[in-house]
Amino acid sequence: MYILNQQTSHDYVAASAQTSAMIQQWLDAESLYQGGAPAALQDKLTLNISKTGRDIDMVLGDIAQQFLPNCVSTAHPHCAAHLHPPTLWVGQVAEMIIAATNQSMDSWNQSPAATYIEKELIQWLGAQCGFNSSTKTEPKAGGVFTSGGTQSNLMGLLLARNRFYGALGVDVQKDGLAGQPLGRILCSEQAHFSVEKNAALLGLGQRSVVKIATDRTGAMDMAHLEDTIDRFGAQNIMAVVATAGTTDLGAIDPLESIAEVCQAAGIWLHVDAAWGGALLLSERYRDMLAGIARADSITLDFHKHFFLPISCGAFLVKDAENFASIRLHSDYLNPSDDETDDIPNLVTYSLQTTRRFDALKLAMALDVLGTDAYGALIDAGLDNAKDIAQRLDSDPDFVLVRPPILSSVLFYFAPQNSEFSAESLAKINRHIAQNLLINNQANIATTQYDGHLCLKFTLLNPDSTLAAMNPVIAQIAALGHAYLVRDFK
Numbered sequence: 001m002y003i004l005n006q007q008t009s010h011d012y013v014a015a016s017a018q019t020s021a022m023i024q025q026w027l028d029a030e031s032l033y034q035g036g037a038p039a040a041l042q043d044k045l046t047l048n049i050s051k052t053g054r055d056i057d058m059v060l061g062d063i064a065q066q067f068l069p070n071c072v073s074t075a076h077p078h079c080a081a082h083l084h085p086p087t088l089w090v091g092q093v094a095e096m097i098i099a100a101t102n103q104s105m106d107s108w109n110q111s112p113a114a115t116y117i118e119k120e121l122i123q124w125l126g127a128q129c130g131f132n133s134s135t136k137t138e139p140k141a142g143g144v145f146t147s148g149g150t151q152s153n154l155m156g157l158l159l160a161r162n163r164f165y166g167a168l169g170v171d172v173q174k175d176g177l178a179g180q181p182l183g184r185i186l187c188s189e190q191a192h193f194s195v196e197k198n199a200a201l202l203g204l205g206q207r208s209v210v211k212i213a214t215d216r217t218g219a220m221d222m223a224h225l226e227d228t229i230d231r232f233g234a235q236n237i238m239a240v241v242a243t244a245g246t247t248d249l250g251a252i253d254p255l256e257s258i259a260e261v262c263q264a265a266g267i268w269l270h271v272d273a274a275w276g277g278a279l280l281l282s283e284r285y286r287d288m289l290a291g292i293a294r295a296d297s298i299t300l301d302f303h304k305h306f307f308l309p310i311s312c313g314a315f316l317v318k319d320a321e322n323f324a325s326i327r328l329h330s331d332y333l334n335p336s337d338d339e340t341d342d343i344p345n346l347v348t349y350s351l352q353t354t355r356r357f358d359a360l361k362l363a364m365a366l367d368v369l370g371t372d373a374y375g376a377l378i379d380a381g382l383d384n385a386k387d388i389a390q391r392l393d394s395d396p397d398f399v400l401v402r403p404p405i406l407s408s409v410l411f412y413f414a415p416q417n418s419e420f421s422a423e424s425l426a427k428i429n430r431h432i433a434q435n436l437l438i439n440n441q442a443n444i445a446t447t448q449y450d451g452h453l454c455l456k457f458t459l460l461n462p463d464s465t466l467a468a469m470n471p472v473i474a475q476i477a478a479l480g481h482a483y484l485v486r487d488f489k
């Protein structure tokens, strides 16, 4: 009665139809978020767990009333806080298939067709990055789907760590790091905080991460990188992490130049392209990723600017032989005999054991949209950001922090000729961002840049055009002025 199978398939279809209709109603309401302030929302939510259970109609009724209105709707054009996009409907359809078939990517006998689809897609992605998919002359690229950017960055640093200590004759996987010299990780001061988190997880400690200064665009400063390598000695650098699309500014580190330096010094180069990797599909902006092919490993993240439902990411490595350092066979799942028999068990390449078939979302999205339409959706975000930045720059109520690079716009409310301290402006701008969401008007982020608390639009939604965002900009100014009248006059 409860297990999904032949006998219950009609219940599943009926409940799915009911659920789809409910989601349609939620989308049609075009509401951003109705939950109000955090404490008020917490008080409204209850779990219903009983001995006897409830009918699905009642449960769905509660979801419609209690959960959906209090979600933040990523479909809304005013939902522009984070790298948290509206999703492609084909991605949602793929989710139904992923969930219903419940394949597990760890072993071939739990995901026979899915394993080959994922492998093929990894090779396609590698080719888009300029990696090699043939074994003939150069190393063959490899990779695996991941839960997202953090895990992909962890894998890049894990393989870099194993190669670095391997060259010192140490098998870290078996013997750990005790007593070993500290390998340094270099990344820009704008790199994602998962670099430090991952350094800690890898037993290197957050202090192994050395931050390289950035230029005015937020990209890694080459002179400082080279000086830092000289200062520590190239033989002591475990990896350089370059970012293609920093989280706030969308800055892209100079990949060619960094690759040149890393290659000459024999340093592993990982490119965190969690955001900027989407430009691989862009006809117009793809050149911004020039040099990515020279990376040793790459992070791609499809639940960001590829518009796929969470979670969906990939880790790519130029030479799949590097996976040998994490190969661990278990008798029940990926026995070494399977390798002899050419049976691929992807657990050998993953940090996860049980793993979803998230690759299907990307495979189906590419199939339905084609790369042209997909690329155009990505381009729209970059174009909208330029229009909106120009609008803000010409408005005396705002300071535009930097011209946009990808599709984020950093700015803050600071009426011209008013002389507020950075601290007072921070208070005002924080108040603005919080009130927009609580009042169901917009979801925008705050972040720090150059000593200022900034407001941030992250414009992934192609519908977040200048026309769509103009009322939000007007509301920001109205909230800002009202706050000034209330608290500063």
Ligand SMILES: Cc1ncc(COP(=O)(O)O)c(C=O)c1O
Residues within 6 Å of the ligand: 083, 147, 148, 149, 150, 151, 153, 192, 194, 243, 245, 246, 247, 272, 274, 275, 301, 313
């Ligand atoms: C540049 C960058 N790298 C990595 C990540 C982490 O990705 P995820 O949230 O998928 O783990 C993010 C998240 O915003 C990011 O912006």
